[in-house]
Amino acid sequence: MILFSERRAQALIGWGVALMLAAVTLGLRNAAADEITFTIVGPAKVSRIAVSQLKNLGGDDDGTVSGQFIHTLKRDLQLSGFFKIIDPHSYIEKAQDSGFTLGQFNFADWSSLGAEFLVKGSVTANEQQISIQAFLFDVAAQRQMAGKQYTGSNEDVSRMANRFADTILQQVTGTKGPFDSRIAMVSARGGRFKQIYTMDVDGGNLYKVTNNDTINLFPSFDRRVHRVLYTSYKSGAPGLYVYELDTRREIRIPSPGGSLIGGTMMPGGDSVVAAVEAGGATNLYLLGLDGTVLRQLTHGASINVSPAVSPDGSQLAFTSDRGGSPQVYVMSISGGAARRLTYKGNYNTNPAFSPDGTQIAYQSRSGGAFEIYRIPAGGGSPLLVTQGQHPAWSPDGRYIAFSIGRGSGLGLYLIQGQGGTVVGNLTTQEDGNATDPAWSSWLGE
Amino acid sequence: MRQIRPGLHGWANEMNAWSLGRWVAVMALATALAACSSSKPAAQNPQAGTGPGGMNEGNLGSGGGSSLSQFQHGTLGAPGSGGPLTDIHFDFDDYTIRPQDGEILRNNARWLTDHGNTRVQVEGHTDERGSEEYNLALGAKRAQAAKDYLTTLGVSSDRISTISYGKELPLCTEHDEDCWAQNRRDHFVVQGAQ
Numbered sequence: 001m002i003l004f005s006e007r008r009a010q011a012l013i014g015w016g017v018a019l020m021l022a023a024v025t026l027g028l029r030n031a032a033a034d035e036i037t038f039t040i041v042g043p044a045k046v047s048r049i050a051v052s053q054l055k056n057l058g059g060d061d062d063g064t065v066s067g068q069f070i071h072t073l074k075r076d077l078q079l080s081g082f083f084k085i086i087d088p089h090s091y092i093e094k095a096q097d098s099g100f101t102l103g104q105f106n107f108a109d110w111s112s113l114g115a116e117f118l119v120k121g122s123v124t125a126n127e128q129q130i131s132i133q134a135f136l137f138d139v140a141a142q143r144q145m146a147g148k149q150y151t152g153s154n155e156d157v158s159r160m161a162n163r164f165a166d167t168i169l170q171q172v173t174g175t176k177g178p179f180d181s182r183i184a185m186v187s188a189r190g191g192r193f194k195q196i197y198t199m200d201v202d203g204g205n206l207y208k209v210t211n212n213d214t215i216n217l218f219p220s221f222d223r224r225v226h227r228v229l230y231t232s233y234k235s236g237a238p239g240l241y242v243y244e245l246d247t248r249r250e251i252r253i254p255s256p257g258g259s260l261i262g263g264t265m266m267p268g269g270d271s272v273v274a275a276v277e278a279g280g281a282t283n284l285y286l287l288g289l290d291g292t293v294l295r296q297l298t299h300g301a302s303i304n305v306s307p308a309v310s311p312d313g314s315q316l317a318f319t320s321d322r323g324g325s326p327q328v329y330v331m332s333i334s335g336g337a338a339r340r341l342t343y344k345g346n347y348n349t350n351p352a353f354s355p356d357g358t359q360i361a362y363q364s365r366s367g368g369a370f371e372i373y374r375i376p377a378g379g380g381s382p383l384l385v386t387q388g389q390h391p392a393w394s395p396d397g398r399y400i401a402f403s404i405g406r407g408s409g410l411g412l413y414l415i416q417g418q419g420g421t422v423v424g425n426l427t428t429q430e431d432g433n434a435t436d437p438a439w440s441s442w443l444g445e
Numbered sequence: 446m447r448q449i450r451p452g453l454h455g456w457a458n459e460m461n462a463w464s465l466g467r468w469v470a471v472m473a474l475a476t477a478l479a480a481c482s483s484s485k486p487a488a489q490n491p492q493a494g495t496g497p498g499g500m501n502e503g504n505l506g507s508g509g510g511s512s513l514s515q516f517q518h519g520t521l522g523a524p525g526s527g528g529p530l531t532d533i534h535f536d537f538d539d540y541t542i543r544p545q546d547g548e549i550l551r552n553n554a555r556w557l558t559d560h561g562n563t564r565v566q567v568e569g570h571t572d573e574r575g576s577e578e579y580n581l582a583l584g585a586k587r588a589q590a591a592k593d594y595l596t597t598l599g600v601s602s603d604r605i606s607t608i609s610y611g612k613e614l615p616l617c618t619e620h621d622e623d624c625w626a627q628n629r630r631d632h633f634v635v636q637g638a639q
Contacts, residue, residue, distance in 0.1 A: 192516075194613070213517050214513065214517070215513070215610070215613045215614075217577055217578075217613075218577070218578060233513060233610075236511070236513070237608055238581070238608075238609075259585070259608070259609075261578070261581045261582065261585065261609065262578040262581060275578065275581075275582065277581075277582060277585040277609065279589060280540075280585055280586045280588070280589025280590070280607075282581075282582035282585060303579065303582040303583065303586065304582075305578040305579050305581070305582045306576065306578045306579065319576070319578075319579055321579075325538075326538075326575075326576075326579055347538075347575065349575070349576040349578075349579050350576050350578075363576065365574070365575070368574070389576070436577070
């Protein structure tokens with residue numbers, strides 16, 4: 001069994017590893033008083049941050065653990081769009097020769113580099129366990145903003161970094177970052193067949209969910225990130241499969257009649273909204289994982305596909321051609337009439353709810369290409385987000401991941417008020433093509 | 446302390462499991478291929494459907510099976526992979542049978558009537574424009590439109606199944622209208638005796 005824990009640094013007393021860290025405990029406790037103070041930075045502001053290597057307190061002589069932690073943390077901070085990382089070659093002090101807690105190093109060595117924020121920390125590693133302490137400092141105020149203690153195995157190091165990146169964003173912007181989460185996608189990297197993968201937001205810890213020589217499409221997560229739903233032709237005909245990440249077991253959802261050509265997981269993970277094709281008509285059904293029809297959601301001979309469910313499980317958005325062209329509609333998951341949401345453009349599809357349920361992103365065909373828009377879920381004017389397809393919101397609601405071009409990679413868009421910007425690539429052409437991202441909830445405490 | 450999901454890590458130590466899974470998949474495919482070739486011997490015969498004996502039962506499987514099977518074998522769109530029935534084509538985001546394709550469907554229906562012990566699967570395909578899931582539904586509409594047409598021409602609906610591959614199995618991969626027009630198609634796969 002793999003165990004991983006994170007604690008606020010001041011809470012580490014009583015934790016086994018605390019004994020060897022007793023020397024720094026006093027500093028950590030002092031830090032606690034500062035933790036409730038945020039520095040709110042305007043969304044357009046990019047802060048200069050220095051990220052020092054972790055000081056090796058034992059067991060990481062070759063710097064492997066420190067390197068992995070810092071590499072992931074820097075990648076997250078760069079992807080966030082809120083930071084410019086100061087070149088490590090310019091750092092005056094060496095991590096191994098200086099302290100990492102308040103009072104044990106010289107802020108002047110960092111303010112002279114123009115650093116507004118500073119990350120320092122330590123690592124202790126042995127065969128059983130890795131322990132990392134990480135601190136965020138406000139350089140101008142010479143103040144500690146956050147201190148975290150992480151313990152776990154080798155395989156948890158990048159997740160520790162993802163969690164600390166989320167903490168840094170919380171402290172600097174007032175909103176927790178999205179990096180302690182997973183992204184599922186469709187990719188044919190290394191072959192001709194589209195497979196389902198999951199990965200960290202920074203592209204790390206790539207995990208192959210499917211491994212077959214057919215077509216696999218449309219991944220989605222449940223809220224707890226225990227299950228992935230996807231569509232596959234591995235039986236020869238399209239079907240819906242639920243893959244359980246904990247056990248790597250999989251079930252095929254039996255069809256209640258017709259072909260299951262797509263779907264999305266309900267947040268609770270115990271039911272799905274499925275697109276069921278029968279006699280040329282495709283309608284949406286709420287299905288149990290055993291194929292039981294819990295509710296037929298749409299009716300008639302038209303196309304009804306691309307279901308998206310609001311995070312609270314109450315609203316359904318989908319694409320229908322019932323009005324003559326593909327448009328996005330919204331209805332209650334408990335049934336009733338659907339309300340047309342999109343009017344601009346004649347090909348609007350792939351809706352996705354923001355985590356707070358107030359906005360829907362979707363793709364709209366314009367000329368030969370697709371653009372991503374967002375629109376209030378209750379109706380209103382669409383705002384252009386970016387060129388691209390397959391919008392997927394981050395769990396903090398601040399970013400939209402999307403497919404670039406014809407499956408060349410995944411981009412990341414940062415929403416800033418009424419505007420925003422593309423801040424980075426989650427995958428690139430070199431990673432092989434990638435499309436249709438699904439962004440999970442936070443992985444939890 | 447909490448348990449972490451295995452899906453988050455452990456790529457290296459899963460190699461054995463994946464290798465096993467891959468091996469099982471390969472064996473399953475090999476078994477399926479063996480079954481396929483034993484029931485349709487002509488599929489292995491490069492002369493199938495071209496000689497004077499082309500109307501014998503052994504040639505009914507010519508065409509190499511479904512588009513998915515052809516894609517798996519790298520033969521999708523290869524010459525001679527079409528089978529005895531002719532594809533029909535569609536306008537963009539449309540599933541109505543075009544007048545010029547009615548004659549093709551009548552010929553296909555005639556062939557099916559002459560070979561009353563066969564079944565046919567109609568595959569609906571789309572071009573690459575549009576979203577994947579909408580195109581799957583559109584392909585299903587196209588397949589159903591041909592099925593309905595063949596049924597009105599007297600082919601029993603019991604003999605006709607449908608499947609949609611949406612935009613997933615293009616015959617042509619250029620990004621232009623010539624290519625898109627080829628890809629917006631119904632393909633007819635004869636499946637041998639009922």
